[in-house]
Amino acid sequence: MSFLTATDITVRDGAQTLLEPLSLTVTPGEPLIILGETGSGKSLMAQAIMGTLPAGLRAQGEVRIGAHTLSASEPRRFRGLWGREISVLPQEPWLSLDPLMRAGTQVTEAHRLVRGLSAADAKARASSDLGQLGLTAAARHYPHQLSGGMAQRVAIAAARAGGAGIVIADEPTKGLDAARRDDVADLLLSEMGDNGGLLVITHDLALARRMGGQMIVLRQGKVVETGATETVMSAAREAYTRALLAADPESWTRRAPSRRDGPPVVDVHGLSVARGGRELFSGVGFDVAAGGVFGITGPSGCGKSTLGDAVLGLVAPAAGTVTRRADIGPHGFQKLYQDPVAAFPRKRRLGETLNDVARMTGESARVAPLLEQLGLSPTLLERRPGAVSGGELQRLSILRALLRRPALIFADEPTSRLDPITQARVIGMLGEIAMTEGTAILLVSHDAALVRNTADAVLPLGKTVLPEPQPDAASVATAPH
Amino acid sequence: MKALTSRLVQAVVVAVLIGTATFVMMRSLPGDAAWRIAAGRYGYDNVDAAAAEAVRSELGLDGPALPALLQWLGDLLTLDFGTSLVSGQPVMHEIAHQLGASAALAGIALLLSVLIGPPLGILAGLRPGGVLDRCLLVVSTGLKAVPQFLLALILIVLLAVQLRLLPAAGHGEARHFILPSLTLALGLAAVNARIARDAMARIADMPFWRFAEWKGLSRREVLMRHGLRNVSVPLLTYLGLQFVTLVEGVVVIEAIFGWPGIGHALVHAIFSRDVPMVQGTALVLGLGFVLVNTCIDLIVRRIDPRGETEARA
CATH class of the missing domain: 3.40.50.300 (P-loop containing nucleotide triphosphate hydrolases)
Incomplete structure (x- = not known):
């Protein structure tokens, strides 16, 4: 059984083709990673299957979500599925929460209005959702009182409260440091569980490696390579994929230390x-x-x-x-x-x-x-x-x-x-x-x-950073205390 | 708490500044104050040099200005606003009498403007660049460009003189409220509609608006739960500032429609050089501005807790 199937999705801006026919299938329990640079069309693809393309862009193709079959050319019809069948984890969770509403209420309202629970049930569900994410105390807080990581978890709880089985995460690690990035990856995987569908759109190779599952590599609106994430990342067939992987800072060769002479600047x-x-x-x-x-x-x-x-x-x-x-x-x-x-x-x-x-x-x-x-x-x-x-x-x-x-x-x-x-x-x-x-x-x-x-x-700098090996023995850096 | 203290200090500063400024301005007006006061008391036809002299010596108008001002400020400390030079009644009593009529007019005008402006603004802001948005821009810019006295005259000519639907002036019945409050409301609505429109357009473009839709909420639910609350913060803050426009409008409108309020009284007090009345009236209006904005601060703080925490941090 597959949750989400998109067949021959294209996106055009007038006569210009931004995304060439792309088909994908999201199966329960296995994340699908869309990897690509800025401008590769990966976000357009997500917008096309959500029905949220910016005005002026036209999509075509067939999208099957659960029992619903929709045409990507009729974006209005997707609205009814939001929150119920398919939900989006936004790029910047902090900005995605209403600044004037308590975190708990933002989860409760989806249980109440989307899932249709009674007020008391919705409240109970929301606090158990937040409790499972380790956010019991945060329910009474406003977004500005939450840390970035807490906001991310509140956003995940809110996105899923309507009962959607499929989550689309659009650059979920944008601007995060390594430790937070791994937290987000683990959280997404555990939230997906064995029955949820997860589509991750990213240019973050470390995130992709950690998520595993299946991968589609996009470039300039064209599919470059598809396959199991592990296979693609260890033995890429295409030159472009290899270039993209080599660009990962983790696999850079260290720059030769420069000569240090003269008085310090x-x-x-x-x-x-x-x-x-x-x-x-x-x-x-x-x-x-x-x-x-x-x-x-x-x-x-x-x-x-x-x-x-x-x-x-x-x-x-x-x-x-x-x-x-x-x-x-x-x-x-x-x-x-x-x-x-x-x-x-x-x-x-x-x-x-x-x-x-x-x-x-x-x-x-x-x-x-x-x-x-x-x-x-x-x-x-x-x-x-x-x-x-x-x-x-x-x-x-x-x-x-x-x-x-x-x-x-x-x-x-x-x-x-x-x-x-x-x-x-x-x-x-x-x-x-x-x-x-x-x-x-x-x-x-x-x-x-x-x-x-x-x-x-x-x-x-900062407490949570693991001590980095000092590459230069003669370095004069002193760690802060 | 800190905000309340600073507002209290502000109120004192406002009181001293307004009292001094009105006093200085009244003293430096051209013409003989004694003649004007006497005219105010007995009517223009009954004033002669003897009456003016009597007034002058009674009120000590020839005396030095500084002691008179200090006297007034000192009385103010004991909440004594003095007595009207014209009627001889305590200023407090006169103002309390007129303030009711003005507050009723201003209140109805404000209510009307809030019913007209923000709903149109919010609808326009939901579709920036749409037909409603463009029409609203034209209408509100036009209304804002028309001075209130002109707008009042246009409405009088149209609705009272031509169509004979409403009385052109007067006070006492509900229908007398319609024209003056509508004139005031249109001027206010022209601007607060723009504020609401800009706030709405900005909020509908924010990621949390998008996210609320993605959670599965209907358009209506997103607007009611996430839109209105966020729009209300800049709108309320602006309404506090609009109090100035409202007071300004009340002075003009009351004069035009013969409304027995504080604005009307202020104009007459200035004509008849009734300094304590002018000082008292200006003071009540100035302190009213501080009070209104303090209330709005407290309400906004209740809706938007962000500022409070930042101040605490």
């Missing part, structure tokens, strides 16, 4: 930073030499980005010192932001933005060689930020920072919005820049493997 001693009256970390000390890559890693909320801001002097330390080399002006310290789209003015052409910086620094002649070095086409400069991919935009922001000839670049989660292949490229370039330009790189990422394989020295 920044020297940090006994640094403590507090935010909102709470101490984020204390007693942190390290230095970064010219041409060195220094990595900071840790779970979300541990203060790793704040540490980087303190190094730049954007955040005042509560105690300790940050000494920036005296001969470097303030512009010698640059920051690379997490979301490249937000780091460019939305309505100006990229070339105009870059020219402003180049004119100010008198480095106009460097734009063309840097474009080439970063593998960017000059035609991108004619476009606006919205019309350029995230990877290209992040490389353009590296270029913009380099026009300042910085002594240090603080890269704050520079690839968390990029797909794995692009991520590998961008991080590789940062390493190269450290080497060729002698720029010190302060790399902050929640991905311990990425940092471990890129940095000369790593500082793990």
Whole structure:
């Protein structure tokens, strides 16, 4: 018996085909992973079988959910199945809970209104659901009082309360650190049980590996490869799949440590930073030499980005010192932001933005060689930020920072919005820049493997992080206490 | 608690500022105050130099300004608003008498505006760019652009003079409420419809709205359970600020429709240089603004617990 069968699903935007005919079957007790980069059509596929495609896109094909057979071209008819047959675990659970309603009520209402239980029964069911997820106390809380992990579990309970057998999880680990990612994977598997259907849409290879089951690899709206997740991940048949797997930070080869000479660009001693009256970390000390890559890693909320801001002097330390080399002006310290789209003015052409910086620094002649070095086409400069991919935009922001000839670049989660292949490229370039330009790189990422394989020295922040092996014996990093 | 203390401090500051400002403004108005007060007491036709002189010496209008102001502020501490220079009645008594009529008009206008504006705004916000949304934009912008006195005159000409459906002015019967409260309500609704529309459009675009639908709730259930509560927070906050518009409107509208309220009284007090009346009236309106916003703060805090916890953290 299969829960969900989709046959020949296509998605078109006018004459352009975004998703070529795709068929899939979700069987009870076995997760189906749709793996692909941004723009591979994996989310469109999920939207097509949920009937939630954005206006203007047209889907075709047949979707069978339980005893219902629907046409993907009639999205309105899907609404009746939401919550009852098929439910979605949203990308950002925190934003997916009503901020003004208690967590318990958000689960109860689905039991009451969707499943049709009486008020008392619905309440009892909701508290037993939450109890099973270890959230007994959280029922009375509002979403802002929940941690990200608790919000995720409340969202799972709420999504399933209507009695849906099939759960679609769309990038359930977006922006999570490794420990939380594994929690989510385990939770999804245990919630699915032996009888539930689970469709996971992700670009996260570690998540896919942990979930197992079946896998479909998508690229540019086409199926590249299908098979058992384990088989695909250990012995991929297609070159693209192998490239995608090789881009996983876990399987990167470690970058050769850079030569460290000359006085450090920044020297940090006994640094403590507090935010909102709470101490984020204390007693942190390290230095970064010219041409060195220094990595900071840790779970979300541990203060790793704040540490980087303190190094730049954007955040005042509560105690300790940050000494920036005296001969470097303030512009010698640059920051690379997490979301490249937000780091460019939305309505100006990229070339105009870059020219402003180049004119100010008198480095106009460097734009063309840097474009080439970063593998960017000059035609991108004619476009606006919205019309350029995230990877290209992040490389353009590296270029913009380099026009300042910085002594240090603080890269704050520079690839968390990029797909794995692009991520590998961008991080590789940062390493190269450290080497060729002698720029010190302060790399902050929640991905311990990425940092471990890129940095000369790593500082793990936060309690829940497992101690990372210090790759460089001569590293001067001192762990916070 | 902390918020209440700060509101209390705000109320005191408002009282001192309003009292001082009205006093200074009344003193610096051109013309002879004694003549105006005498005119207010005995009527314009019965005023002569002797009557004005009598008033001047009785009230000590030639005296220095500062002691007079300090005297007023001191009396205020004992909740004594003074007596009207024209009627000789305690100001408190006069205001209490007029405030009722104004509060009834303002209350009905507010109720009417909340019945007209937010429902239309919410419907428009559910389909941004739809027919209703575009029509509402045009109508509300138009209404907002028309000054209230003009709107009042248009309504009078249309409904009272041309169609003879309603009385153009007056007070005492239920039908006398319709035109003035409608004029006020349209001005208020024009703006709070926009606020509701923007809040609704923003909320319907949030992930939790989508998620509520995915849980299986019907459109109606999503709106009733997740939409209204979230829209109410910015809307209530805005209604508190609209109190200013309402007071402004009440002053103009009462003058036009001959409504015996606080706005009407304020205008007359200014004409006849009845300083204690002006001070008292402005003070009641200013403190009313603080009171209304304090109440709204408390209600919003009850609906939206987020701010409270952040303050505690």
